[in-house]
Structure formats: C-alpha cells, structure tokens
Amino acid sequence: MIKDQSTPSLYTWAGGAEALLRLTEAFYRRVADDAVLAPVFAGMDPGHARYVALWLGEVFGGPAAYTAERGGYEFMLAKHLGRAITEEQRRRWLNLIMDAADEVALPDDPEFRAAFVSYLEWGTRLAVQNSAPDAKPYHGAPVPKWGWGEAPPYLKE
Secondary structure (H helix, E strand, O other): OOOOOOOOOHHHHHOHHHHHHHHHHHHHHHHHOOOOOOOOOOOOOOOHHHHHHHHHHHHOOOOOHHHHHHOOHHHHHHHHOOOOOOHHHHHHHHHHHHHHHHHOOOOOOHHHHHHHHHHHHHHHHHHHHHHOOOOOOOOOOOOOOOOOOOOOOOOOO
16 A cells, blocks of 8 residues: 555554543553663652653654643653663663553554554654763754654555
C-alpha cells in the first residue's frame, strides 16, 4: 500500500490518548518496582505518566497537547539535562515500555511496532546524549513528528 492522506497517524493507529495513557500508567507501575529505574524516577511528579502520554501523542501525530500544557521540546529537554542516564537505564526503559505495550494491548502488527520502537530507540538515545554531564544539546528544536517510516500499515483495500 502506498502512503496517502487516508493512512492513519501512529497516534490514531495506537488508539489515541486513552491508549497512550494506559501505556504510560502501566509502564510507570513497572518502573516503581524496578531496581534500575526506580531511583531515576524517585520523587516523580504524580502527573508524570500523563505528561509522557501527551508527549507520545504529539510525537505520533496527535494534538499538540504537550506543547500547549508543558511547553514543548525545551521543557522535555530540561527534564533530562544533567541526569546522566546510563545505557543500562536506557535499555531497561525500552524493555519495560515494550512490556507495558504488550500488557495494554497496543497494536502488535509489525508495521506499527517497527515505527513505535524506532521512535523509542531514537528518543532514548537522544535522552542519554542530552543527559550527559558535558552535553551541549541543541536548543529550539520542535517536538519530533514520527510516522510510519518505510512500512506503512497494511490495509486491505
């Protein structure tokens, strides 16, 4: 199938705001019990899962709710500066969010999961770089907009 205007966004395909909130809530429940990540998120804002869901929604083609409510990319960047995120923490984050995606039944078709994981890989690697003590991150970037990449969803015509 060729991508066109009828191809749904990743946000729509995932199930919208409700699905992404279920994802982040399930994820942060796992984080709270995880020896590697719990210390990173100790003292987390009670709204954190919701804010991450808003971020993912905006990245995946949903409304610009994160930007409207939290300030967009600069606010997200500020939350990572100086945190010194390790590769072990990054990989654990990925594993737990993938487990949470399965738990809440996000779409598991190869095309969606490839695009989903592509963003998560890119975003977590950028977070590690930007969190380094000597980081010199780029300021002023927009919230990234992630799409299907090379494999749009297969839809029967």
